[in-house]
Amino acid sequence: MTKDVIALTPKMPDLPTLLAGLYAGGPDLGVNTTADGAVVQLCGPDGRPLVSVEAPILIQVPGETTRLLDHAVEDGPVWWTEARASTAVPEAGRLAGSFAGRLATVLGGTVWPPEAATTDVVPLTTDVSAIPAPATGTPAVDVLTDTTAVVIQDRPLIAMTSWLSDALRTATTTDRALQIVTPPTARLTLPTRTALRGLPNRWIVQDPEHGYYDGLSGAVLHWKNGTFTPVHDEQGATRVAEAFTPTPDTGDRQLILTLRTRHPADENLVLGHALETAFQHLTGAPPAGWSTAEPVNLPWSTRQLTDLARARAPRPTWLVAVGHPDRPTLATVRVLRTPAGVEEDITLALGYSGDEAPPLDAIKDLATALDTEHRLVTLLTSLRAARRDLTVPPSFEAPPIPVAFTLGSDEAAAIGQARAGQPPLGPMPARIGPGGEPALHYPLSDGTDPHAWSVFQHLIQHLKRG
Numbered sequence: 001m002t003k004d005v006i007a008l009t010p011k012m013p014d015l016p017t018l019l020a021g022l023y024a025g026g027p028d029l030g031v032n033t034t035a036d037g038a039v040v041q042l043c044g045p046d047g048r049p050l051v052s053v054e055a056p057i058l059i060q061v062p063g064e065t066t067r068l069l070d071h072a073v074e075d076g077p078v079w080w081t082e083a084r085a086s087t088a089v090p091e092a093g094r095l096a097g098s099f100a101g102r103l104a105t106v107l108g109g110t111v112w113p114p115e116a117a118t119t120d121v122v123p124l125t126t127d128v129s130a131i132p133a134p135a136t137g138t139p140a141v142d143v144l145t146d147t148t149a150v151v152i153q154d155r156p157l158i159a160m161t162s163w164l165s166d167a168l169r170t171a172t173t174t175d176r177a178l179q180i181v182t183p184p185t186a187r188l189t190l191p192t193r194t195a196l197r198g199l200p201n202r203w204i205v206q207d208p209e210h211g212y213y214d215g216l217s218g219a220v221l222h223w224k225n226g227t228f229t230p231v232h233d234e235q236g237a238t239r240v241a242e243a244f245t246p247t248p249d250t251g252d253r254q255l256i257l258t259l260r261t262r263h264p265a266d267e268n269l270v271l272g273h274a275l276e277t278a279f280q281h282l283t284g285a286p287p288a289g290w291s292t293a294e295p296v297n298l299p300w301s302t303r304q305l306t307d308l309a310r311a312r313a314p315r316p317t318w319l320v321a322v323g324h325p326d327r328p329t330l331a332t333v334r335v336l337r338t339p340a341g342v343e344e345d346i347t348l349a350l351g352y353s354g355d356e357a358p359p360l361d362a363i364k365d366l367a368t369a370l371d372t373e374h375r376l377v378t379l380l381t382s383l384r385a386a387r388r389d390l391t392v393p394p395s396f397e398a399p400p401i402p403v404a405f406t407l408g409s410d411e412a413a414a415i416g417q418a419r420a421g422q423p424p425l426g427p428m429p430a431r432i433g434p435g436g437e438p439a440l441h442y443p444l445s446d447g448t449d450p451h452a453w454s455v456f457q458h459l460i461q462h463l464k465r466g
Contacts, residue, residue: 003085003093004155005116007100008065008078009109013056017106018081024098025050025091025122039139042095044124050092051099052139054162056081059297061289063325067389068159068189068295071112078109080295084163087142087152094122140167145226148177148200157391158182158203159294160191160320168195177201179228182215184208184243187391189294190330190349191320204228205394210243215394218244246396251354252388253447255282256400257363259370260377261344262410269342271309272302274374275321275331278348281366282359283329287321296322309335327351328390343377351388358383360403364441367406368432371439376408380456383447402444402456406432407463409439415463423462427455 007013013021022031022042029050030043042051056079059065065080066072083099085092097116104111111117140163143150149171151164158164158180171178177200180192184207188196196203196216203215212221212228220231220239230238261274276286287300298304300321309317314337323329328351336343352358363381370376384400387393407429412420420440421429429440442459445452 003087003096004153005083005085005093005096005100006069006112007081007083007103007107007109008071008073008112009081009103009107010074010076010078011107011109012058012079013081013103013107017103018053020106021099021102022051022053024102024120025095025124029124034139041139042099044089049086049139050089050124051083051085051096053081053083053099057295057297059295060299061296061322064289064295064297064322065112066325067322068157069112070156071110071114073110079107080297082161082163084139089124089126091122091124091126094118094120098122138167138170140164141170144176146176147225148179148227150228151178151180153180153182153186156185157187157189158192159189160195161295162293164192164195165293168201171201177227179204181206181212182394184394186215187393188215190347190390190392191294191332193392194332194347200227202228203394205241205243207241207243210241213241213244213394216392218396244394244396246398247386247393249385250387252386253352253354253356253358254384254386254388254390254400255350255352255358255360256382256384257346257348257379258382259346259348259379261346261370261374262338262340262377263342263344263375265337265341269306270302271306271335271342271344272333274344274370274376275333275346275348276300276302277369277374278331278346278366279321279323279329281362281369282348282350283323283327285324287329287331288324290319290321292317292319294320296320305333313337323350328388330390349390351390353388358447360447363404364430364432367404367439367441371406371408372433375410376406376439377411378408379404379406381405399453401447401450402452403447404444405442405456405459407440407442409433409435409437412440413437420463423459425455425458425462427459 040053041049083096085096100111101117101119141149142152179202181204205215218240221228289296317335319333321331331348334345381403382400429442431438433439
C-alpha cells in the first residue's frame with residue numbers, strides 16, 4: 001500500500017468533511033495541526049502522527065493530474081488533497097486510503113491510487129508506544145540523522161511537491177543532505193532532478209536484486225554513519241550498479257534552454273516576460289500555469305509571480321511553470337536579487353517524439369527577442385535523447401549536446417565586441433539585434449555531435465579571459 005494518497009474532488013473539502021475523513025481510525029484517535037495550521041494530523045493515543053494531510057490546493061491548470069499521476073479527471077478545476085502516512089505504523093497507509101476515500105465519497109471525486117480508496121474504519125492494532133518517536137516534525141521526512149534527511153517515496157513519479165520542497169528547505173537550513181529513496185520503477189520530474197543534482201543530495205534507488213544505487217549517477221550506495229555513501233572497489237573507484245544501463249533510444253528528444261536575464265531593480269519591473277517570450281516562440285502559446293511547487297496550480301500571471309518575488313526579496317524565489325498538455329513543456333525559474341539588479345535563471349525543457357522536429361530554426365529569432373526586449377545575459381540551447389514526457393528514469397542518459405550559445409549585447413560589450421566576435425577556434429557568431437553593439441549568437445552543432453561540448457568549452461574559456 002502506497003503511503004501517499006490523494007483525493008481529487010470538484011468541491012473544496014471543508015473542515016467538517018476533513019474531520020469526517022480523519023476519523024477513519026475511530027474516535028479514539030486524535031487530531032492536531034502543525035506548520036501554522038497548513039498540515040492536519042491524525043494521531044495515535046499517545047499523540048504520535050499517523051497520517052498528515054496538507055491543506056487542499058485548487059488545480060486550475062489543465063493536464064496537471066495526468067502529468068503527475070497518469071490519472072485524468074474531468075475538465076475543470078479540481079481540489080488536490082494529499083495525505084501522507086507514517087512508514088512506521090502498518091495501519092497508517094490504510095488510514096490514509098480511508099481518509100481520501102471518505103472525501104471522494106462525500107464530495108463526488110476520485111482517489112489516487114484507485115486501489116487505496118476505502119471508507120472503512122481502520123482499527124489501530126499496533127502498539128505505537130513501542131515505536132521510537134520520530135526525530136523530526138517535518139511530515140515528509142522518514143529518517144533524520146545528524147547529516148541527512150531521508151524521504152521514502154513509493155509513487156511512479158516523484159514531483160517537487162510542497163512536502164518535498166519543505167523537506168529540502170529544512171535540510172538545507174540545517175546543513176543536511178536530502179536523500180530520496182524510491183523503487184526502481186519510479187521516475188523524477190525535472191524540478192525534482194534539478195533539486196537533487198548537486199551533492200550531498202541524492203536519489204537512492206532500492207533495487208531488490210542490486211541493492212541501493214544513485215538514480216542519477218549509478219553509483220552503488222550503502223548506509224554508513226547515518227547517510228547513503230558510495231561503495232568503492234579495491235582501487236578506490238566508485239562502483240556502478242549493474243541496473244544502471246543506458247536508456248534505449250526511442251527517438252524521443254528534449255530541447256533544453258538555459259538562460260539568464262538581468263534587470264535594474266525598478267519598482268515597475270514585471271518578471272516572467274522572458275519565459276513567456278520563450279514559450280510563445282517555441283510552442284505558440286504562453287505558459288499554462290505556474291506555482292512554487294508541483295502540482296502547478298495557478299493560471300499563468302506575470303503580475304502575481306512578480307508580487308511573490310518582491311514580497312520574498314532579498315531572499316531568492318523558485319518557481320515552476322508548465323505548458324499546455326499537447327506539448328510537454330516545463331520550466332524552472334529562480335529569481336535572485338544581486339548587486340547588479342534582479343536576475344532570472346531559467347531552465348526550459350520541451351519534449352518531442354521521433355516523428356517531431358524540435359524547432360531549432362526558431363532559436364536565433366528567440367535569442368534576438370530575449371536580448372532586445374528582456375535584457376538577456378546568456379542563452380545556451382542544447383538537445384538530448386531523452387523522454388518526450390520530460391521525466392527522468394533511474395538509468396544512464398547521455399548528456400545534452402550544445403546547439404547554440406548566445407551572449408547578450410551588454411555582456412558582449414563588457415567583454416569587448418572585437419574579442420567576443422573573433423574567437424580564435426571558432427565558431428564565428430552572428431550579430432543579432434539593432435545597434436552598433438549587438439548580441440552574439442554562436443552556432444555550435446545540429447544537436448548530434450558530442451564534439452560540440454569541446455567547442456563550447458573553448459569558446460567559454462576565450463570569453464572569460466576577456
